[in-house]
Amino acid sequence: MTSTQLDVIAAAEEEERRTSYLELFFDLVFVFAITQVVTLILEDTSAGGFGRAALVLALVWWAWSGYAWMTNAIDIESLSLRLLFLLGMGGVFSMALAVPDAYEDAGLWFAAPYFFVRVLNLALYLWGLRNSREHFNALLRLAPFFLVAPTVALVGGLAQGGWRSTLWLAAIAIDVLGTLTLGRENDFRVSAAHFAERYALFVIIALGESVVAIGVGASELERDAMFALSVGVAGAGVAVLWWAYFDFVSNAVERALRAAPPRQRGPLARDVFTFFHYPIVLGVILYAVAAKKTLAHPQEPLSGPGRWALGLGIVVFLAGFVLGRFRVIRRIAWERVGGAVAAVLAVVVLSDLDAIALLTVVIAILVAALAIETVRLRELRARVNAG
Numbered sequence: 001m002t003s004t005q006l007d008v009i010a011a012a013e014e015e016e017r018r019t020s021y022l023e024l025f026f027d028l029v030f031v032f033a034i035t036q037v038v039t040l041i042l043e044d045t046s047a048g049g050f051g052r053a054a055l056v057l058a059l060v061w062w063a064w065s066g067y068a069w070m071t072n073a074i075d076i077e078s079l080s081l082r083l084l085f086l087l088g089m090g091g092v093f094s095m096a097l098a099v100p101d102a103y104e105d106a107g108l109w110f111a112a113p114y115f116f117v118r119v120l121n122l123a124l125y126l127w128g129l130r131n132s133r134e135h136f137n138a139l140l141r142l143a144p145f146f147l148v149a150p151t152v153a154l155v156g157g158l159a160q161g162g163w164r165s166t167l168w169l170a171a172i173a174i175d176v177l178g179t180l181t182l183g184r185e186n187d188f189r190v191s192a193a194h195f196a197e198r199y200a201l202f203v204i205i206a207l208g209e210s211v212v213a214i215g216v217g218a219s220e221l222e223r224d225a226m227f228a229l230s231v232g233v234a235g236a237g238v239a240v241l242w243w244a245y246f247d248f249v250s251n252a253v254e255r256a257l258r259a260a261p262p263r264q265r266g267p268l269a270r271d272v273f274t275f276f277h278y279p280i281v282l283g284v285i286l287y288a289v290a291a292k293k294t295l296a297h298p299q300e301p302l303s304g305p306g307r308w309a310l311g312l313g314i315v316v317f318l319a320g321f322v323l324g325r326f327r328v329i330r331r332i333a334w335e336r337v338g339g340a341v342a343a344v345l346a347v348v349v350l351s352d353l354d355a356i357a358l359l360t361v362v363i364a365i366l367v368a369a370l371a372i373e374t375v376r377l378r379e380l381r382a383r384v385n386a387g
Contacts, residue, residue, distance in 0.1 A: 018197065019194060019197050019201060020071070022076060022077075022082060022085060023071050023076075023198070024201070025089075026067065026085065026088075026089055027205060029089050029093050030202070030205060031205050031208065033060050033096035034206060034209045034281075034285060035212065037053055038209060038288055038289060038292075040052075040056060040099055040100050040102070041285075041286075042289060045304075045305030045309075046305075050309075054282055055168055055169060056099055056110075057281070057282055057285065058278065059168060059171070060099075061278050061281065063117050063118055063121070064202065065274045066118065066125070067088070067121055068199065068202075069125070069274075070124060070128065071194075071198070072194050073128065073135065073189060073190075073191075074125065075128070081124065081128070084120065084124055087120065088120050088121065088124075092117055094109070095110055095117060098113070103165070107157040107158070108154075108158060109157075111155075111157025112154060112157060114150060114157075118146065118149070118153075125139060132189075135187055135189050137187065138182065138187040138266070139188075142178050145174055145175060146178065149171045149172070149174040152167055152174060153171040156168045156171065176275075182270075183267065184264065185263040185264055185267065186266045187266075188265070189262065189266075190266055192254050192265070193258070195254075195269055195273060196253055196273075199277050200245070202277070203245055203280060203281065203284070206280075206281045206284040206285060207242055209288050210241070210285075210287055211235075211238055213291050214234045214235060214288075214291050214292070217295030217296060218230065218234075221295065221298075226298055230294070230298040233359055233360050237359065237363045237366075238291075240363055240366050241284055241287060241317065241366075244317070244321070245280065247374065248374075249321060253272055253273075253324065253328070256268070256328045257269060257272070268327070268328070271324075271327045272327055272328065275323075276321075276324045276327065277324075279320040279323075280316075280317055280321070282316050283313045283314065283316040283320065284313070285313075286309045286310070286312055286316070286317075287309070287313040287314070287317070289305075289306075289313070290307075290309040290310035290359070293309065293355070294356060294358075294359045297355060298354065298355050299354050299355070300355060301351060301353065302355035302358050302359075307347045307351060307358070310343075310347055310358070310362055311343060311347035311348070314339070314340060315340045315343065318333075318337070318339055318340040318369075319340065321333055321336050333373070335370070335372045335373035336369060338369055339370070342365045342369070343365050343366065346358070346362055346365060347362065
């Protein structure tokens, strides 16, 4: 079958492919994994602790992304594939259980299931593409990287001290390097609607963890005016993060992916979704940490780790959008850059403010940046339509 014929088939199937109930069920395990990453951060709030937690999240993210790419390309509704998919869920659950102690005595308990989940993903992916020669060959070129990387991660689970972090970082680097070898065009076939929906749902999962963090933190507060204010402000922050992604970004990236030529969709999806959605998810998780620390002592200055989580969380969250927009249209999202800079300045300069007041200021900065961006984009859209 020629590439042209495959393009026609892909275009015909694209409108029909949506996220399945099995995929949503699979993602429930990753809800738990994200919760465990938050626990890992709270157990070690040093700079190194933040870095190690971000590394574990990167491993979890890469494992999930592999399954997102796979289900975008193949049908998993057969009984055998369903059973194997559910087996993969068991591996992810085992991996998630070990996350809080991944750098202590549970390194292998994390790395061994991770190795299993990754290798199973590659095997299922190749099997599902066995009748699509071009797509199969494109994945086959990545197979050595996707086998070596989890193997290095497995060895990292056996290592001690700083060697574990080094090997896990090397595993992620190998994965990233492998995907970059495909260049700006390849034979990966991507269904734009399914892909955009899949990653948007994962952002919802991360936002859900923020809601959980707020709920847990609020349960320890006395029911008074400060309780209502703290919950309201922290909840508003989650809503603003949702606005930042779902107001227009989620639809915009789907349109950009759909408009790209078929052979350029794979690299575009890799960059915008697999690469640049990671800081978005990390930013939401860090906000959850900051919100939880704010609710613990709302009328006291936010602790150093809490300020780090808040400032760094907003920066990496907005950075994901900035990188994505530049990749798609080669323009810088200056409003979001300004919002990130202003948020960091607020966290540094206003460190003596009560935690709830500082959180309010940072949220207000984010709202202002998004509002300015919305007005500018509407004016631009109006000028384009008028022209």
